Amino acid sequence: xxxxxxxxxxLFGLVGLGRHDDDLANELESHVLMHVDDNLxxxxxxxxxxxxxxxxxxxxxxxxxxxxxxxxxxxxxxLKDARFALxxxxxxxxxxxxxxxxxxxxxxxxxxxxSVIQNVLLDPYPMYADVDRIVxxxxxxxxxxxxxxRDSFLPAEFLEYQNQTSSFEEVIAGxxxxxxxxxxxxxxxxAVGLTSENTFTFMGVKxxxxxxxxxxxxxxxxxxxxVMSYKLWATRFGLDPSLVGKSFVLDGVPTTLIGVMPxxxxxxxxxxxxxxxxxxxxxxxxxxxxxxxxxxGVTIAQVQAEMExxxxxxxxxxxxxxxxxxxVQVVGLIDSVVGPFRKTLYTMAAAVxxxxxxxxxxxxxxxxxxxxxxEKEMAIRAxxxxxxxxxxxxxxxxxxxxxxxxxxxxxxxxxxxIKLIVAAIPEGLIPREAVIHxxxxxxxxxxxxxxxxxxxxxxxxALQTVRRDLVNPLRDSGKGTSGxxxxxxxxxxxxxxxxxxxxxxxxxxxxxMRSFVALQAVDLGLDAENVLFAPIPLGSSQYQTAASxxxxxxxxxxxxxxxxxxxxxxxxxxxxxxxGWRNDLELPGSSQGDAVWQAxxxxxxxxxxxxxxxxxxxxxxxxxxxxxxxxxxAVVNRTFVLRFLEGRDPLGRRIKVKNEAFRAGPEDVGxxxxxxxxxxxxxxxxxxxxxxxxxPSSVTKTVGRGLLVKTTGALPIAESVKREIWAVDxxxxxxxxxxxxxxxxxxxxxxxxxxxxxxxxxxxxxxxLVILGVYSVIAYNVSRQTQEIGIRMALGAxxxxxxxxxxxxGLKLVVLGVVIGASSSLAATRVLANQLWNVSPRDPLTLGxxxxxxxxxxxxxxxxxxxxxxxxxxxxxLRSE
Amino acid sequence: MNDSSGKGDVWQGTLALMILxxxxxxxxxxxxxxARRIEQTSGSRLSxxxxxxxxxxxxxEQEGFVDAEWGLSENxxxxxxxxxxxxGRKRLVKxxxxxxxxxxxxxxxxxxxxxxx
Numbered sequence: 001x002x003x004x005x006x007x008x009x010x011l012f013g014l015v016g017l018g019r020h021d022d023d024l025a026n027e028l029e030s031h032v033l034m035h036v037d038d039n040l041x042x043x044x045x046x047x048x049x050x051x052x053x054x055x056x057x058x059x060x061x062x063x064x065x066x067x068x069x070x071x072x073x074x075x076x077x078x079l080k081d082a083r084f085a086l087x088x089x090x091x092x093x094x095x096x097x098x099x100x101x102x103x104x105x106x107x108x109x110x111x112x113x114x115s116v117i118q119n120v121l122l123d124p125y126p127m128y129a130d131v132d133r134i135v136x137x138x139x140x141x142x143x144x145x146x147x148x149x150r151d152s153f154l155p156a157e158f159l160e161y162q163n164q165t166s167s168f169e170e171v172i173a174g175x176x177x178x179x180x181x182x183x184x185x186x187x188x189x190x191a192v193g194l195t196s197e198n199t200f201t202f203m204g205v206k207x208x209x210x211x212x213x214x215x216x217x218x219x220x221x222x223x224x225x226x227v228m229s230y231k232l233w234a235t236r237f238g239l240d241p242s243l244v245g246k247s248f249v250l251d252g253v254p255t256t257l258i259g260v261m262p263x264x265x266x267x268x269x270x271x272x273x274x275x276x277x278x279x280x281x282x283x284x285x286x287x288x289x290x291x292x293x294x295x296x297g298v299t300i301a302q303v304q305a306e307m308e309x310x311x312x313x314x315x316x317x318x319x320x321x322x323x324x325x326x327x328v329q330v331v332g333l334i335d336s337v338v339g340p341f342r343k344t345l346y347t348m349a350a351a352v353x354x355x356x357x358x359x360x361x362x363x364x365x366x367x368x369x370x371x372x373x374x375e376k377e378m379a380i381r382a383x384x385x386x387x388x389x390x391x392x393x394x395x396x397x398x399x400x401x402x403x404x405x406x407x408x409x410x411x412x413x414x415x416x417x418i419k420l421i422v423a424a425i426p427e428g429l430i431p432r433e434a435v436i437h438x439x440x441x442x443x444x445x446x447x448x449x450x451x452x453x454x455x456x457x458x459x460x461x462a463l464q465t466v467r468r469d470l471v472n473p474l475r476d477s478g479k480g481t482s483g484x485x486x487x488x489x490x491x492x493x494x495x496x497x498x499x500x501x502x503x504x505x506x507x508x509x510x511x512x513m514r515s516f517v518a519l520q521a522v523d524l525g526l527d528a529e530n531v532l533f534a535p536i537p538l539g540s541s542q543y544q545t546a547a548s549x550x551x552x553x554x555x556x557x558x559x560x561x562x563x564x565x566x567x568x569x570x571x572x573x574x575x576x577x578x579x580g581w582r583n584d585l586e587l588p589g590s591s592q593g594d595a596v597w598q599a600x601x602x603x604x605x606x607x608x609x610x611x612x613x614x615x616x617x618x619x620x621x622x623x624x625x626x627x628x629x630x631x632x633x634a635v636v637n638r639t640f641v642l643r644f645l646e647g648r649d650p651l652g653r654r655i656k657v658k659n660e661a662f663r664a665g666p667e668d669v670g671x672x673x674x675x676x677x678x679x680x681x682x683x684x685x686x687x688x689x690x691x692x693x694x695x696p697s698s699v700t701k702t703v704g705r706g707l708l709v710k711t712t713g714a715l716p717i718a719e720s721v722k723r724e725i726w727a728v729d730x731x732x733x734x735x736x737x738x739x740x741x742x743x744x745x746x747x748x749x750x751x752x753x754x755x756x757x758x759x760x761x762x763x764x765x766x767x768x769l770v771i772l773g774v775y776s777v778i779a780y781n782v783s784r785q786t787q788e789i790g791i792r793m794a795l796g797a798x799x800x801x802x803x804x805x806x807x808x809x810g811l812k813l814v815v816l817g818v819v820i821g822a823s824s825s826l827a828a829t830r831v832l833a834n835q836l837w838n839v840s841p842r843d844p845l846t847l848g849x850x851x852x853x854x855x856x857x858x859x860x861x862x863x864x865x866x867x868x869x870x871x872x873x874x875x876x877x878l879r880s881e
Numbered sequence: 882m883n884d885s886s887g888k889g890d891v892w893q894g895t896l897a898l899m900i901l902x903x904x905x906x907x908x909x910x911x912x913x914x915x916a917r918r919i920e921q922t923s924g925s926r927l928s929x930x931x932x933x934x935x936x937x938x939x940x941x942e943q944e945g946f947v948d949a950e951w952g953l954s955e956n957x958x959x960x961x962x963x964x965x966x967x968x969g970r971k972r973l974v975k976x977x978x979x980x981x982x983x984x985x986x987x988x989x990x991x992x993x994x995x996x997x998x
Contacts, residue, residue, distance in 0.1 A: 024935070027912060027961045030954075031931060034913040037956050 078397060085398035095370055096402070098772065099363040103406025103453065105765050106359030108413030111438070111446040113352040113758075115418055116425075117345055118442050124334060124434035127264050129204025133169075133294040134333040137161065137307055141323040151336065152287035155278040157318050161290060164310045167303040168292030172199045173278055175288045176268045178537050180733045182249045186726055189537065189733030190232065192250075193270030194286065196278070200227075202293065203267065210244040210259030217258075218275040224255040225275070230263040232271040250274075251540070266432040291333070304330045324596075334431070340834065341429040344751070347831055348758050351508065354501045355762045355769075356453065361501070362773045363402065364457040365494040369780035371465040378465055392462045399458025400451065407450035414438065414446075424757055426750030464490060491777050492813050498773045499817025500824060502766035503854050507825040508832055509763035510846040511839055512756040518838040519752060525680030525689065526576060527613030528740035532709040533575060534721055535735030539703045542731075550627065550698040552729060553705065557605055559724040560709055565717065567710040568611045571697050573603040576612055576708065576740060577681050578747065580692065584658040587644055588670065599640060599691040600682055601657070603702060608694060609635075609677055611710045619651050619675030622696055630698040632664060634671035638679045640691035650676055655693060661700045671695055685748050686837055714739075755835050767857055774861035778810045782869040789869055790877025799870040806869045810862025817858070818851055825850075896929075896937045897946075898980060901973040904947065904965040911952075911960035912938060938963060946972050 032053050039049035089096040125131045138151040152175065153161065162171050172195065179192035193199075197218040206212060208230060217225050226248070228237075237243055247254045255274070267273065268289070276283055294303065311328040315321070335342070371378075378391060386394075415438060422436050430436075536556075543549045553571050560569045574580030580600035586592070602608070606624050609616055617638065626633050634655055641650045654670035657663070662671075671693070679689040697705075707725075711717050718737040725734055738746075782789075789802055829841040839846070903918045904910060910918070915938075916929040941947045946969035954960040965973070 026959070028931065028935070030911070030958055030960045031913045031916075033958055034911070034954060034956070034960065037958070038917075 077393075081394050081397035082401060084394065085401045088398065089401065092370070095366060096405075098776075099366050099402050100405045100409060102359045102362045102769055102772070103403055103450075104409035104413055105769070106356040106410070107403075107407050107446055107450055107453065108410030108417065109762060109765070110352045110356050110449050111407075111410055111414040111442060112417045112421060113345075113348050114445050114449075115414065115438055115442040116421060116436055117349060118439070118445070119436045120430045120434050121334065121338060121342060121345060123441075124337075124431040127205055127262060127433070130293060131333055133296075134291055135294060135300060135303060135330050136289065136291045136333065136336045138329045138331055138336070139311065139322065140327045140329055142325040142327050150287070151331075152289045154285065154287060154318065154321065155283055157314055157321065158278055158288050158290055160314045160317065161307075161310060164313070165292070165303070165306055167294060167298045167306055169295045170198065170202055171290060171292040172196050172202045173276075173288040173290060174199060174268050175276075175283075175286045176270060177286070178539060178733065178735075179250050179272070179274075180252075180540070180731065182252070182731070187731055187733050188236075189735055190250075190271040191269060192226075193268040193273040194276040194283070194288075195267065195273050197275040199267060199273070200261070200265075203265075205262060205265050207259030208262040209241055210257070212259050212261070213273065213275045218277045220277070220280075224250075224253055225258045226250065226255050226272050227259045227261055228257055228272045229261055229266055229270065231266065233260045234263075264433045264435060269432050300330050300332065304328075337431045338429070341751070343834055344755055347508075347835065348755070350831065351505060351759055351762050354505050355766050356449070358498050358501045358505075358766045358769045358773075360453050360457040361494045361498045362769045363399075363453075364461055365491040365498075365773055366776055367399070367457065367461040368464065368491045368494070369776060371461055372780070372784065374465070391465070395462035395465060396454070396458050399454040399462070402458075403450040403454035406453075407446055410446065410450075411438065411443070421754075421758070424750070424754045426746060426754065429751060460490070491780070495770075495773050495777050495813045496817040496820065498770045499814055499854060499858060500821035502763070502770045503818060503821025503850060504825040504828050505759065505763040505766045506850040506853060507822075507847055508829055509756070509759040510850050511829055511832060511836055511841060511843060512752065512759050514843060514846055515836040515839045516749070516752045516756050519685065519749065522681070522685045524577060524685060525614065525678060528577070528744060530711045530714055531576075531611065531740045532707075532711065532717055532721065532737055533740060533743065534707040534709070534718065534725075534737040536705050536707060536725060536732055537703050537735065538701075538705050538732065540731060544701065546630070546698055546701040549701050549705070550630075552732070553605065553697060554627070555728045556707065556725050559727060560707065560721055563709075563717065563720055563724065565711045565713070565715045567712055568607045569707060569709045570608045570611045571603075571605040572608065572706050572708055573697075573702055573704050574600065574682075575706065575743070577685060577744065579683055581702070581704075582690075583662070585693075586656040586658065586670075588654055588656060590644060592644075597644060597691075599636075599655075599693045601662075602692065602694050603697040603699065603705075604694050605697050608708075611708050612680065613710075614680050615678040617676045617678055619673070621675055622694060626696045627698050630696060632669070632671045632699065633674045633696065635675040635677055635694040636673055637677050637682075637689060637692040639689045640693065641676055643691055661702070662695075664699075685744070752835065752837070767854070770854070771857050771861040774810060774814065774858050775865060777813070778806065778862040779865035779868070781809055782806060782865045785869070786872055787877055789872045790874040793872065794874040794878060802870045802872070803866050806866035807859070807862055810858065810866065814855060814858030814862070818854055821854070822847060822851055895980075896933060897941060898973070898976045900934075900937060900941065900963075901946065901965065901969055901976065904963060905970065905973055909952075909962040909964040911954060911962050913960070914954075915963065941969070945969075 032050075035053035036046075036049045039052055040046065042049075044052065128134075136151050137153075155173075158173055162168075174193055174195045177192050177194055178189050180187050181190055195213070197213045197215055200206075200212040207227060210227070212227055213225070216222055228243075233239060233243075244257055244259060247256050249255070250272075261273075278288065292303075294300070307328045307330055311326075315326070338345075382388070382391060418436055418438065425436075538549050538552065543552065557569055557571060560566060580602045582598055583601055585597050585599055587597070604622065605627060606622050608614075609621050616635075619635070622633065622635060625631070636650060636655075641647070645653065650673045653673050655673065656668070656670035677694070680692075681687070681689055682692050683690050707721065709717060709721055721737065722734045725732055785806075792805075793799075793802065825847065826842055833841050899919050899922075900915055903915050903922075907914070907918060912931065912934055916931065916934050919929050920927055938947065938949075942949055942963075946966055947963045948966050949961050949963045951959060952962045
């Protein structure tokens, strides 16, 4: 009777006549409110009162209540999901390990690259104020087609720009020079930044100890002062704070150290900074870098427009300083330093994006395979009342947990790999002030990436799992016949995508490698092995004539040549392979029309050709007699002959140099060509040789001298060379000595090698992930088809048939992926074009090789699970049914 | 119920009896009041979760042992007040008798053992 009554109630409830849900909700609400009232009376603070009321009601019910009211999962529910997911992951250590590894690689690589981008491109100057508004002005030679003609100006020019522009709030000037610091130990050259006194206030930095430069420090007659970089203070002066206020002898002048700048400040890359005035006559012929801070609201485009008007005016008053056709370009501070490296960084970001996608696809396909084992679990949970939303949420929480674990290990990976990458980034490509490290924005970014990847790789499998009919799996007896056919298709598509992506990565890496090999195989035209280059700037007052310089050089040379292990030695004015002193010239008797003829001049001693291993093609080399008598003779390179003499006999012809320094007097007849040498690279190894002229070092004076020393083997000769130079004159400074191979490695090979390393390691990781992906999908297919295979074998199929059948599935995926990847890499590698040298971005050899690698890897990855399929014992399979 | 560590949950089946008894003693009362009263009477050894209380109330209501209507609580909160019906009183008498009967039997089983230990 009572039961009947209750049943009726429920039926009425069902059709809406009984108590409504919101009635119940109201009742519960009032329950909570009364409880809160009680708690308040008991003296609890309101929030605590409410919390306790909810807690005491029981966590489960509170959760339900909240879910009902807000439609959002509560923290409790998520925590429960997380605990549940953790249990599930612990139960499947192989799956967990594989997917966390894949994600750690992807997220770790992304974190590393982003930390480079963040610290180099986005925020390299955290210690400077208003970096966004600091710009520089560059003059470009439009005829040469190459960017960056110069960004520095003579004081007279500088002041004209400064006075004519109205876009800048404030302007600073800076020039880099050499200064010789003399102490009891000897003389050392330091790089000095000659700066306008407002430089550091402009940048918004204070001294770490002492004070920075002030307005009065540059006043005529003010006592000479300087500030030191933290780096010099730390490396050379052992962080001694008592040095501030002491006097240092710089270029023979006692100068007071007034402060040390903070660690990351390295304006102009100088070791120390001295205040200068642009109207100081001593500065007349130096070039100063102009940087200005834009007035608020002024855009770079506006300054650009203004400069385009001002520059031609300035060019008129200083015609010698400007090429015939020039452009002016206003560049932001970060751009001016990073320049083309920005593009390299972006391509790296793209590469890491591909790697991350591969990792996601990989984990997604593993999740899909795993989901098939959980069909029943899902069905049971759904039939026990879990809503679809709750199931999807549960699966997503699991993905999120995987991603977080991946991020955690990824951080460890990137902590290590950032160190590697920092060591591999060549100097000068990134701002000196930049410090690449894991910081808060980077970590936040990588957490974001982790969450995003969780959604990318987790959502599709989750929806797939849940969208399916949840009841059918329960009816199935085994897993052999029921097909997640659609799911098979999806994981197949994921594998195809992975293969395609990894092919793009591999193709890029392959192209970079080809380009790098091509770069290293370039015929330099000279033998750079075991040649030391030691800069010896001769700027001091006792070397103001060509004769005094020559006397010093010949003495130093004869001492250096006497050192054990030295094969030959010579002097030069330009760094071999990378340039010399460009001058306009004329060849009497040759008509050049309107063209401007230019050649690179080297002032050198005898044995230049021998030291560098350059062949003499015709005539003779420079001799000691040429040097001693300052004979006006020259050795030219083949390019010179081909370009200016069109094959006519060069010997005996004369070169007139359009530069006062080379002029012998009013009746100058020029330099007589006495020899022709083979071409050697002289404007970097990517460019063809420029016309070059060797003349005796004694024909004129110049500051920029250097020693070249060829040794019998890789000898640590730099110190002894320095000693010999100081034996001649203690006051001569010796710059950083390096071998030509070191310089080459540093200037020419470092950047392409960095790109190669990064793309190479991403490509290898990508390939490994693909192998893992193909393997897991095929293995999964095999395990699903066990029964089918058993039946086939029972009906007489050979093991080889089964092998072929399984391999075919894998091959189909790989081939499809390779085709898509090959065609998309043809499009994608074009982005790399600016990093490639002598290799077409569509190089067929590279592509073919890469296709072969991916194909073989894919085949191998499907072979092992396929072989397992052939070991299926039909009797066992059929009986297990 | 004999755990010393904290509050126990209400035994299955006994909650209905406690509710009826509470309503008999205190007259019409809202759910919160019932829960509090049960906890008080047990000397705070029981905690009544509303996940168990409200379904029990609903069941009692559907079976006709209690009636309910909205009213104002002592603090002027809107609350749903439960009241014992005549059938409910009868039910209480019967259940009390059954319970005493059952516990007296159980007590005889347990008594000697308790002395031994």
